[in-house]
Amino acid sequence: MSPLLEVKNLSKNYTHKAHFLPGKQVSALSDISFTLARGEILAIMGETSSGKSTLAKIVAGVETPSSGDIWVNGQRLEKHNYRQRCQVIRMVFQDSDASLNRQLTIGEQLDEPLRFNTDLVATERRRRIREVLQRVGLLAEHAEFFPHMLATGQKQRVAIARAILLEPQIVVADEALAALDPSVRAQIINLLLDLQQDMGISYIFVSHSAEIVKHIADKILVLQHGKIVEFKETAALFDAPTDDYIERLLVTSGHIKQQVDKYAKEQ
Ligand SMILES: Nc1ncnc2c1ncn2[C@@H]1O[C@H](COP(=O)(O)OP(=O)(O)OP(=O)(O)O)[C@@H](O)[C@H]1O
Numbered sequence: 001m002s003p004l005l006e007v008k009n010l011s012k013n014y015t016h017k018a019h020f021l022p023g024k025q026v027s028a029l030s031d032i033s034f035t036l037a038r039g040e041i042l043a044i045m046g047e048t049s050s051g052k053s054t055l056a057k058i059v060a061g062v063e064t065p066s067s068g069d070i071w072v073n074g075q076r077l078e079k080h081n082y083r084q085r086c087q088v089i090r091m092v093f094q095d096s097d098a099s100l101n102r103q104l105t106i107g108e109q110l111d112e113p114l115r116f117n118t119d120l121v122a123t124e125r126r127r128r129i130r131e132v133l134q135r136v137g138l139l140a141e142h143a144e145f146f147p148h149m150l151a152t153g154q155k156q157r158v159a160i161a162r163a164i165l166l167e168p169q170i171v172v173a174d175e176a177l178a179a180l181d182p183s184v185r186a187q188i189i190n191l192l193l194d195l196q197q198d199m200g201i202s203y204i205f206v207s208h209s210a211e212i213v214k215h216i217a218d219k220i221l222v223l224q225h226g227k228i229v230e231f232k233e234t235a236a237l238f239d240a241p242t243d244d245y246i247e248r249l250l251v252t253s254g255h256i257k258q259q260v261d262k263y264a265k266e267q
Contacts, residue, residue: 002074004202005036005170010068012054028054029226041203043213045249046223052206053174060091060172083117090163094175096155100147106158107143113165136161137191153184174206210250214238222246
């Protein structure tokens with residue numbers, strides 16, 4: 001049986017736009033290959049500028065690769081087929097403020113992907129939006145709210161609602177927890193883990209936080225200068241980091257697990 005996701009030989013070069021380096025090529029990713037199984041959580045780690053966001057964006061279809069391709073359930077994703085891509089992979093960004101349109105209500109913003117990617121009529125779309133808002137711990141009435149009327153954690157819930165609206169198999173989260181305060185972060189982690197259980201979603205998490213990664217990820221992919229330097233089960237890598245670079249990335253204080261357990265009990 002083919003893996004849920006198969007990334008094959010991805011590379012990405014950017015062309016410098018700065019006038020002192022016109023046309024110079026930057027290699028952001030080089031020959032990246034890995035697989036993700038159904039229901040699995042993969043963390044992407046690495047130092048600043050190692051290529052984490054570029055890889056997340058290419059998998060989610062927000063950025064196109066210079067070469068290589070991506071397969072889901074044994075089918076190659078076509079580069080410009082947005083409808084095909086967003087039925088299977090969706091992305092949650094770090095900055096929910098920037099990713100939400102201030103001029104539109106939450107309901108209008110959630111309606112867009114449904115209008116473009118499904119054949120549902122208006123009443124069915126409204127029902128789906130209400131259901132999804134409730135599924136992420138908001139109220140159906142939040143559909144009438146504008147983003148500025150919501151707290152940061154609620155906005156991140158809206159971003160998650162938008163990601164799961166089309167029932168994707170994979171959600172890519174780029175530092176989606178970094179801007180949240182610890183208690184909200186613990187609640188959002190619990191929500192993501194609940195969705196993994198209920199909907200069988202697989203996640204790719206870009207994270208700088210060893211604590212979060214240790215708590216939630218099944219496997220870790222470590223990037224350095226755009227190349228994979230490690231791809232291993234989380235427990236095995238924490239038990240025996242392969243080198244100093246990886247050891248530095250994995251420094252943790254263990255607070256996240258305590259917070260997540262505490263908020264899970266309170267819910
Ligand atoms: N749009 C772009 N144009 C030119 N270069 C880019 C662009 N996006 C990223 N890069 C370059 O590609 C490399 C990888 O960047 P990327 O943002 O993927 O790294 P990252 O690991 O996510 O970093 P961070 O942890 O700081 O977010 C960097 O050298 C960056 O400067």
